[in-house]
Amino acid sequence: MIPSIPQNPFLRNAYRAYVGLFFIYLAAPLIVVSVFAFNDSLFPSLPWKGFTWDWFFGDTDPRIGLFHDRSLLNAIGVSVFVAFSVTILSVAVGTTNAFLFEREKFRFRNFAYVLMLTPLVVPGIILGISILIMTNGVANRAYDAFGVEVDLLRPGLPLVVLGQFSFIATITTLVISARLRKFDVELEEAALNLGATRWVAVRTITLPYLAPAMIGAGIVAFLMSFENFNTTLMLVGSDAPLTIALFDRLKEGSTPVLNAISLMLMIVSALLALGAISLQRGKSA
Amino acid sequence: MSRRLGFYLLLAPLVVWLGALLIIPHIELLLTSLQVKVKPRVYEFGFGNYAAFFTEPLYWNTFARTALMSIAATALTLIVGFPISYYIAKLARGRSRAILFVLCLLPFWVSELVRTFGWMILLRETGVVSNTLQWLGLSSGPIEFLYNDAAIMVGLVYTSMLFMVVPLVTTLESLDDSYIEAGYDLGGNGFAVMREIVIPHAMPGIVTGCIVVFMLSLGNYLTPILLGGKDSLWFTEQIYAQFITRFNWEQGSAFGFLLLVLSSLIVWAGLKLTGQTLGQTVGRG
Numbered sequence: 001m002i003p004s005i006p007q008n009p010f011l012r013n014a015y016r017a018y019v020g021l022f023f024i025y026l027a028a029p030l031i032v033v034s035v036f037a038f039n040d041s042l043f044p045s046l047p048w049k050g051f052t053w054d055w056f057f058g059d060t061d062p063r064i065g066l067f068h069d070r071s072l073l074n075a076i077g078v079s080v081f082v083a084f085s086v087t088i089l090s091v092a093v094g095t096t097n098a099f100l101f102e103r104e105k106f107r108f109r110n111f112a113y114v115l116m117l118t119p120l121v122v123p124g125i126i127l128g129i130s131i132l133i134m135t136n137g138v139a140n141r142a143y144d145a146f147g148v149e150v151d152l153l154r155p156g157l158p159l160v161v162l163g164q165f166s167f168i169a170t171i172t173t174l175v176i177s178a179r180l181r182k183f184d185v186e187l188e189e190a191a192l193n194l195g196a197t198r199w200v201a202v203r204t205i206t207l208p209y210l211a212p213a214m215i216g217a218g219i220v221a222f223l224m225s226f227e228n229f230n231t232t233l234m235l236v237g238s239d240a241p242l243t244i245a246l247f248d249r250l251k252e253g254s255t256p257v258l259n260a261i262s263l264m265l266m267i268v269s270a271l272l273a274l275g276a277i278s279l280q281r282g283k284s285a
Numbered sequence: 286m287s288r289r290l291g292f293y294l295l296l297a298p299l300v301v302w303l304g305a306l307l308i309i310p311h312i313e314l315l316l317t318s319l320q321v322k323v324k325p326r327v328y329e330f331g332f333g334n335y336a337a338f339f340t341e342p343l344y345w346n347t348f349a350r351t352a353l354m355s356i357a358a359t360a361l362t363l364i365v366g367f368p369i370s371y372y373i374a375k376l377a378r379g380r381s382r383a384i385l386f387v388l389c390l391l392p393f394w395v396s397e398l399v400r401t402f403g404w405m406i407l408l409r410e411t412g413v414v415s416n417t418l419q420w421l422g423l424s425s426g427p428i429e430f431l432y433n434d435a436a437i438m439v440g441l442v443y444t445s446m447l448f449m450v451v452p453l454v455t456t457l458e459s460l461d462d463s464y465i466e467a468g469y470d471l472g473g474n475g476f477a478v479m480r481e482i483v484i485p486h487a488m489p490g491i492v493t494g495c496i497v498v499f500m501l502s503l504g505n506y507l508t509p510i511l512l513g514g515k516d517s518l519w520f521t522e523q524i525y526a527q528f529i530t531r532f533n534w535e536q537g538s539a540f541g542f543l544l545l546v547l548s549s550l551i552v553w554a555g556l557k558l559t560g561q562t563l564g565q566t567v568g569r570g
Contacts, residue, residue: 019372019385022365026392029403029443032413036406043411093298100295110564115303117563121496121552122307123504125521126545129528130310133317133538166306198291227396230506230521234528246398250405250511262399273394277387 030266037259055260066260075245076261078157082241083225085161086168090221091214093165094172098210101173102180119167128234131163156237163231168224172217179213180206216279219272227269311545318538334539344523344540351520352547354434355502358441362449362498363491365442370453370490371483375462386454393447401511404440405431408512432514440508445501449494456490457483488559496555500548520544 040052042063059068066072101113119127132155139153152158183206191201229243236244242261249258321333338344373385392400407413408430418424430436460483468478484491509519524544527537556563 015368015372015376019369022369023385023388025443026389026446029400029407030392030395031403032406033399033403093302096295096298100292100299104292104295106292106296112299112303114563115307116299119307121500121548121563123500123521123544123548125504125506125524126314126541127310129524129537129541130314131306132528133534134305134310134313137313162306166302169302223394227398229397230504233506233525243396243398246402247507250398250402258402262395262402265399266395269394269396270391273391277390 033259033262034266036256037263039256039259042255043253055256063255064257066257066264069257072242072245072257072261075240075242078239079226079242082157082160082164083222086164086225087218087221089161089165090168090172091176091218093169094176094217095210095214097169097173098176098180102177116170116173119170122167124167124228124230125234127166128163128231131159131166132234135159135162154237155235157239159235159237160232160241163235164225164228167231168221171224172221175217175220176210176213179210183209212279216276219276219279223269223272223276314538314545315542317535318542320535322535328535334536335543337536338539338543347518347523348520348543348547350518351503354437354441355499358438358445358502359495359499361438362442362445363495366446366449366453366494367487367491370450370457373450374454374457375460375465389450390447397444397507400443401440401507404436404443404512408436408439431512432516434513436512437509437517437519440512441502441505444505444508445498448497448501452490452493452497453487454490456487460486489561492555492559492561496552499551503544503548503551 037055038051038053039048040050041048053065055063055065057065057067059065097116101109101116135153139150142148142150142153187205187209188201191205192198196204227243229247232241232244233247240248242265246258246261318334319330319332320328321331323329338348369389373382373389377385405412409415410427410429410431412430414430415424415428418428419426464482464486465478468482473481504521506519506521506525509517510522513519520540521544524537524540527533527540552563
């Protein structure tokens, strides 16, 4: 409470109750998903039939647990591959963009900056279809002109990586730029005075200073890629990343193995998120 | 000389990224939407796809419905989220403030798919809410809460909450407590202080939150499909159907372009209304 302001105790308690209810609302779906991962029933719903680990370790049909479910494990592998590629691309481009916008002065700088932000305000599905149309057009022209089929440009993992990269790069640019802005350029100049070349100065002074932001941006990029659905949906080929595979199963209705995998996802993303948050903290301190 | 070279090396990734994944794809999207099929594999320039949108009631009804529901979801998110943000920014103190804020963020690091799955378990006929009501004796039989507009609304508000709470907390934290105290000292009641001091100060945060939430709701695909069922009539579903099911990319592009125009108009209007720029709103992140 702002201590100097008197408040009616009834209102104050009602307010606290509202905040409490809000957090129950936030937690409820996550709690039920986790709890039903241990329900000894073929469906992720009531009644509660007792506790089981089958949805993690079961290996007999129909009780195939997460660690024996080939297609889900495969989908996790696909997602990790996509997320790694997107992370590396986005952090690399985010870093060069940060240097460009923080260090260089050029015509159209403001225009380029606004353009750099726009992927965040374009709905993900639209990004997906526009990239699909363009790559498909290029592939068709290549086929008509040279008679070669360019598989890279047809729906599939390379397109998924490009689609996700198209907006995640904006986020990494923002995170890394924010840190570079706080950097004291005199440190770099001191290195130059001591005889370092520009590249050596950047590599030994500036990049280590940026490292926490680059790692933080990388974690964010990895999570955003891993969880992306809308853009991926339009660009996916035969190899489905995890979100797409889960979506297909959800539509059909599935066993609590979905809860088991959701619980694992929650634990991993919570750990990564806490890591990213503590990096941010350390940075501002 | 090497300075110029460095500049172009930094510029190149930005140009390739924005050119190949943002500008050209959207030009192709527009051009494709202006192709009208006259015979199989023969296309002509024209506005036929847009005409089809305006003459087929299903299409523009779905479009209008998506827009209205998104506006409602945005308003609801603001109404639910504002008191929470105010509590975190102004009433909670020290550690508890930091903990509440992180608790607010954590659910959103979990995939949207998992969160939606949680709501399905809660709301379905055999789900937790229906069973609780029966157990309490409030209902004599199972109730289906899924597959209606209210379920879509619950899901959209839940999914969007983070994007409202974060900008609100940031702007509210920057409001000095003494202004609020002064408002009371001058004889204002709680309502007057809210209306005259707190809300005007929080306006940039409110607009940022509303823009992002509206855009995300408009472009959402998962929540309406999974919580609203087959008849959810969301516009992104129409786009998906044209692209993937009917393979009518020209019509789908026209739909996509219309959605993009609506979303951009709202972003633009929101920024104009409050005199902000895109850099100030999204760029802060």
